Structure formats: C-alpha cells, structure tokens
Amino acid sequence: MRNAVLILSAILVAAPAAAHVSILPKTAPVKSSQEYVVRVPTEKDVPTVSVRMVFPEGFEVQRFRQAPGWKYEIERNAAGKIAAVTWSGNKISREEYEQFHFLARAQAPGLYKLDAFQTYDGGEVVGWVNPTEPRPAPQVTIVAAGVDGAPAPADPFAASAAPAQPAAPASASAEPSHAGVWLGGSSLVIALAALAASLRKRT
Numbered sequence: 001m002r003n004a005v006l007i008l009s010a011i012l013v014a015a016p017a018a019a020h021v022s023i024l025p026k027t028a029p030v031k032s033s034q035e036y037v038v039r040v041p042t043e044k045d046v047p048t049v050s051v052r053m054v055f056p057e058g059f060e061v062q063r064f065r066q067a068p069g070w071k072y073e074i075e076r077n078a079a080g081k082i083a084a085v086t087w088s089g090n091k092i093s094r095e096e097y098e099q100f101h102f103l104a105r106a107q108a109p110g111l112y113k114l115d116a117f118q119t120y121d122g123g124e125v126v127g128w129v130n131p132t133e134p135r136p137a138p139q140v141t142i143v144a145a146g147v148d149g150a151p152a153p154a155d156p157f158a159a160s161a162a163p164a165q166p167a168a169p170a171s172a173s174a175e176p177s178h179a180g181v182w183l184g185g186s187s188l189v190i191a192l193a194a195l196a197a198s199l200r201k202r203t
Contacts, residue, residue: 019043021051021116021128023138030142033062033105038138041097044120050088051100052117059112059140061085065101072100091121106142114138 019041028034042048055061061082064072067090075084085102092098106112115137116128128137 048092
C-alpha cells in the first residue's frame with residue numbers, strides 16, 4: 001500500500017513538468033532562419049484561451065504560420081521589430097495541446113529566453129518566465145556555425161583564401177632531357193680529335 005502511494009505521488013509531481021510551455025528546436029545556428037514550434041499544453045481543468053510570447057532583444061521573428069482556429073496579434077517595438085505575439089480565438093482543453101509555428105533568427109550566439117504567458121478560461125494568467133523551475137520560460141541556445149552540430153555556412157571566399165599554385169609545365173611529366181649528355185659527349189670527341197692530331201704531327 002505504501003509503495004502504491006509513493007508511486008502515485010511521484011506521478012502527480014511529474015505531471016506538471018510534462019505540461020510545460022516549451023519550444024523546439026532548443027539549439028539553432030547563428031544567422032540562420034529557423035522554424036520554431038511553441039508547444040502549449042493545458043495543465044488545469046479549465047481550458048487555455050490565449051498565449052502571449054515575448055521575444056528577447058536580438059531574436060528576430062520573421063513570419064508566423066497560421067494555426068487552424070486561432071488568430072494572432074503582433075506587437076512591435078520602436079524600431080518596428082516584432083517584440084511579442086498573442087495567439088487567441090480558440091481553446092486548449094485539459095486533454096489537449098496546441099502548437100504554434102514561426103520563423104526567426106538570431107545575429108549573435110547565446111541563450112535566448114522567450115517569456116510566455118498562458119491565459120485560462122476565467123482570466124487566470126500563468127507566466128512561464130523563470131530561467132529554471134518552477135515555471136521555466138522556453139529557451140533557445142544559438143551557437144556559432146559549425147559548433148555542436150550546427151551547419152557551417154558556405155564561405156564564398158574559401159576558393160580565393162590561398163593563392164593558386166602555378167600549373168606545372170607540360171614537359172614536367174615527360175622523360176628528362178638528354179641535352180647535357182650530348183653536350184658532354186661532344187666535348188669529349190673534340191678533345192680526342194685534338195689529341196690525335198697532335199700525335200700525328202710529332203711523328
């Protein structure tokens with residue numbers, strides 16, 4: 001009986017952790033447009049009626065995918081960049097979860113925390129804004145290209161980074177020249193002829 005109670009308690013403690021508002025992927029390469037998925041479950045007996053997400057500085061949101069049955073409202077900062085979005089117009093019941101998609105990129109590596117605010121039917125708002133438990137905010141780690149599996153972008157200057165080596169002359173692969181041998185042989189013949197002529201004169 002005691003074991004059963006302990007198991008039930010562990011399940012009840014673990015249940016809220018499985019109902020976190022989360023984001024995928026959790027890691028992405030720098031300066032790369034990436035599709036992100038915000039997963040929103042409902043952990044209460046009343047349904048979720050809206051979700052607001054605030055984007056950190058340097059995390060540039062570009063586009064949204066329409067979620068069936070939902071509408072979204074964008075907030076922009078003074079520079080005209082997308083600073084937050086609110087999805088509303090539908091409901092997520094206790095047995096359901098919803099997914100919201102958007103494209104974004106970051107210009108610098110680092111850890112980006114995206115605060116989320118989940119509103120339930122009746123007006124209760126739950127904020128997912130902490131760096132860790134309880135109620136951790138969705139977080140994305142942006143890594144430099146080529147680090148931790150992030151693809152390295154093509155370098156258009158890679159081909160010209162080092163000076164090209166001059167091509168070997170066509171004769172480089174041919175057999176070695178025998179000009180030196182012929183020149184040496186000719187000199188020897190001339191010397192022998194001169195010696196023979198000198199001996200004839202003496203006789």
